[in-house]
Amino acid sequence: MTQPIPPQPAAPALIQLNGITKTLKGQQQPRTILSGVDLSLHSGESVAILGRSGSGKSTLLSLIGLFDRPDGGQYLLEGTDISRIAERKAAALRSARFGFVFQRFFLLKSLTAAQNVAMALVNGQGWLARRKRRTRVMEALDQVGIAHLAKSKPPRLSGGEQQRVAIARALVRDPKILLADEPTGALDTETGNLVIEALHSATQRGCGLILVTHDHAHANKMGTVLRLTDGKLAVAQEQVVV
Numbered sequence: 001m002t003q004p005i006p007p008q009p010a011a012p013a014l015i016q017l018n019g020i021t022k023t024l025k026g027q028q029q030p031r032t033i034l035s036g037v038d039l040s041l042h043s044g045e046s047v048a049i050l051g052r053s054g055s056g057k058s059t060l061l062s063l064i065g066l067f068d069r070p071d072g073g074q075y076l077l078e079g080t081d082i083s084r085i086a087e088r089k090a091a092a093l094r095s096a097r098f099g100f101v102f103q104r105f106f107l108l109k110s111l112t113a114a115q116n117v118a119m120a121l122v123n124g125q126g127w128l129a130r131r132k133r134r135t136r137v138m139e140a141l142d143q144v145g146i147a148h149l150a151k152s153k154p155p156r157l158s159g160g161e162q163q164r165v166a167i168a169r170a171l172v173r174d175p176k177i178l179l180a181d182e183p184t185g186a187l188d189t190e191t192g193n194l195v196i197e198a199l200h201s202a203t204q205r206g207c208g209l210i211l212v213t214h215d216h217a218h219a220n221k222m223g224t225v226l227r228l229t230d231g232k233l234a235v236a237q238e239q240v241v242v
């Protein structure tokens, strides 16, 4: 008789935030920006974060991306508590697990698109063999639909194309989590749509995606739309199904 297969334990969330708090000590009074943020993100999921200017979206993203630490609450990365992780370990996790995309593209003008993407491999993982490096770079450019522009330099590319080079640069190290802070902020709607599609396609390969945006149409392309209000995250009104 065959033995019943025991149930497999569910994979832990890529990211689990429980009651995260953060107070910034500026020149004037300390200001509590995050006052109990809960969030979970699993492999293949996408989350949009909306919120008025100054509500703390970038602050939250910088905590998630390990550029800063919370004052209170718990941050689990793939089930491991990293709420108080030291900077050296944080830097290693940042480059091994995360890909970052910002409003500004931060491309080097004198390098081709392919060379810009390859820079992420050189900095993050030492030198890969040349042929492997080339394959990884071309795959990343292909994922965002611009393999044909590999030899072009940024000044000859449109804003949307430059942002897709930046996304390829984030994807080339095969991150588990992609963090995008206003990636379409400098682009028109149509170009922005291509960029959002390029980001979202990474979730089909199991990447988790967190998108901070002011654009409701782009937010609605994500699996979950949350709003940061008064230091807490809640399902955005526009996504509540009555």
Ligand SMILES: Nc1ncnc2c1ncn2[C@@H]1O[C@H](COP(=O)(O)OP(=O)(O)OP(=O)(O)O)[C@@H](O)[C@H]1O
Binding pocket: 024, 025, 026, 027, 033, 051, 052, 053, 054, 055, 056, 057, 058, 059, 060
């Ligand atoms: N290093 C800092 N020290 C003190 N205050 C800060 C610091 N960084 C940001 N702030 C303040 O914290 C608040 C939240 O800023 P944050 O950039 O996270 O908001 P945001 O929602 O991303 O805004 P925007 O949509 O305009 O980018 C703002 O009032 C900002 O002025």
